[in-house]
Amino acid sequence: MKNGIGIYLRMFLLQGFWNFARLQNIGMLYIMDPALKRIYEGRMPVYLRAKSRNLETFNSHPAMSGYSIGAMIKQEEKLAEKEGEELLEEEREWRIIRASTANTAASIGDRLFWATLKPLSLVFSFVILFVGQVDILQEEVSTSQSIIAALLALAGSLLIYNIPALIIKFKGLMDSYEGSEDNFYGLINLNWNRMIGFLKVLGQILVLFVIFYAIYIRFRKSSVDPESIARISLLAAFLILSIFMRKLNIPNIFLYLTATIVFSLAAFLA
Amino acid sequence: MAGLLLICAVLAVLELDTTYWGQVLISRPIVVGSVIGFLSGNFFLGLQLGIFTELIYLDFMPIGGVTPPSGALSSGIAVIMAQYFGLDIYFAFFVGIIGGLAFSFVEKELRRLRTRNLPQIEHELKTNATSAGKVILQSLLLQLLAVYAFLLVCISVIGPAFGSISAKIPEHLHIAFKFSYFVVPWIGLAGLLLSFSAKPKSD
Numbered sequence: 140m141k142n143g144i145g146i147y148l149r150m151f152l153l154q155g156f157w158n159f160a161r162l163q164n165i166g167m168l169y170i171m172d173p174a175l176k177r178i179y180e181g182r183m184p185v186y187l188r189a190k191s192r193n194l195e196t197f198n199s200h201p202a203m204s205g206y207s208i209g210a211m212i213k214q215e216e217k218l219a220e221k222e223g224e225e226l227l228e229e230e231r232e233w234r235i236i237r238a239s240t241a242n243t244a245a246s247i248g249d250r251l252f253w254a255t256l257k258p259l260s261l262v263f264s265f266v267i268l269f270v271g272q273v274d275i276l277q278e279e280v281s282t283s284q285s286i287i288a289a290l291l292a293l294a295g296s297l298l299i300y301n302i303p304a305l306i307i308k309f310k311g312l313m314d315s316y317e318g319s320e321d322n323f324y325g326l327i328n329l330n331w332n333r334m335i336g337f338l339k340v341l342g343q344i345l346v347l348f349v350i351f352y353a354i355y356i357r358f359r360k361s362s363v364d365p366e367s368i369a370r371i372s373l374l375a376a377f378l379i380l381s382i383f384m385r386k387l388n389i390p391n392i393f394l395y396l397t398a399t400i401v402f403s404l405a406a407f408l409a
Numbered sequence: 410m411a412g413l414l415l416i417c418a419v420l421a422v423l424e425l426d427t428t429y430w431g432q433v434l435i436s437r438p439i440v441v442g443s444v445i446g447f448l449s450g451n452f453f454l455g456l457q458l459g460i461f462t463e464l465i466y467l468d469f470m471p472i473g474g475v476t477p478p479s480g481a482l483s484s485g486i487a488v489i490m491a492q493y494f495g496l497d498i499y500f501a502f503f504v505g506i507i508g509g510l511a512f513s514f515v516e517k518e519l520r521r522l523r524t525r526n527l528p529q530i531e532h533e534l535k536t537n538a539t540s541a542g543k544v545i546l547q548s549l550l551l552q553l554l555a556v557y558a559f560l561l562v563c564i565s566v567i568g569p570a571f572g573s574i575s576a577k578i579p580e581h582l583h584i585a586f587k588f589s590y591f592v593v594p595w596i597g598l599a600g601l602l603l604s605f606s607a608k609p610k611s612d
Contacts, residue, residue: 169545301434391597
């Protein structure tokens with residue numbers, strides 16, 4: 140692919156003009172424009188037609204959009220050689236490829252990046268903080284804790300998400316450009332479900348470790364008295380309530396806000 | 410004051426990463442909280458507020474047309490409130506959450522504005538009267554200014570208002586807010602556990 144790095148860098152602005160009507164269409168045109176200028180050099184009417192085409196609705200996951208963009212560049216190269224009825228037929232094909240790759244990549248991206256890698260990177264940060272003896276859940280924030288562990292936790296939160304995201308972004312661009320219908324423009328080169336499944340199991344194991352370790356450090360100095368039992372019971376109640384709210388699709392933020400209101404009322408009434 | 414204005418500028422730049430530029434997660438609350446905490450003189454306070462904010466916002470996903478509350482602004486505003494306006498950490502967190510929720514309405518309006526301008530912009534792009542790069546640059550500048558203006562309102566109105574009443578807040582409310590703040594990680598960790606078994610929310 141010509142100017143692959145330039146196109147890759149432009150992909151970071153895919154959502155630069157996000158709008159409700161056509162979602163990422165302006166960002167998509169921005170990414171495609173250098174390729175369009177090269178493909179349609181000296182042919183202004185067909186270049187403008189290609190620009191109009193590329194302004195149609197587009198929506199995908201930012202890290203997975205390469206799987207559409209590479210395929211679209213390849214398809215534009217085919218379109219440039221067509222005229223008349225053949226051009227219309229190829230444009231229909233262009234729309235099918237654009238929609239199918241974008242939708243499939245978006246679905247995989249939402250599950251892999253938003254629902255798995257982002258929370259997993261947070262869990263890793265917790266593990267690094269706990270290993271580094273940084274008790275971030277304590278009531279009084281101490282400034283005399285390990286700054287190295289805290290910085291490593293921050294780096295972990297960024298790297299665990301970004302290393303796969305940046306690689307897949309580039310791989311998607313290249314694989315889809317080289318790909319065809321046979322391998323769904325590179326989208327079936329990787330076993331996404333297996334990857335997501337493995338990461339989710341890893342996440343569950345680590346988050347269970349984090350929960351039990353957090354309970355341990357929170358209550359290790361407590362004696363078995365009514366106050367400690369009441370505190371543990373309340374925290375357990377909130378853990379269960381949070382799970383229940385999640386099952387009902389109610390975001391945790393509303394549980395926090397409700398708890399604040401209920402505690403305030405209870406404090407006044409007590 | 411100049412330092413605070415600079416911190417707001419940094420926060421506005423980081424917020425762009427949420428949707429419009431990069432999406433490399435430098436806008437995630439744990440990062441924003443730590444950066445703003447470091448710049449304002451208490452790194453660990455920023456780290457804690459960032460982690461708590463991230464835990465509470467974990468089940469919001471920027472899928473499709475959803476405009477979730479801004480975790481970046483929530484954590485940033487919380488740190489500013491604690492460091493510059495003397496709010497206790499649990500009140501600062503609450504104000505940050507309200508700020509993040511309020512900004513999602515501003516964000517929705519900005520997206521509506523872009524949608525209203527879209528036909529004209531598309532016409533100009535189709536006739537080569539402008540370039541997509543220029544359109545995106547203008548969009549980023551508008552977003553940056555909107556976030557900065559929102560933060561200015563927070564530090565010039567909401568911050569001083571809370572700062573002036575914080576000494577008069579009854580002890581009962583301190584206890585209530587403190588308790589609800591310290592159940593946040595437990596609410597969040599339960600959500601985190603479920604996030605590895607649940608499908609992403611579409612709305």
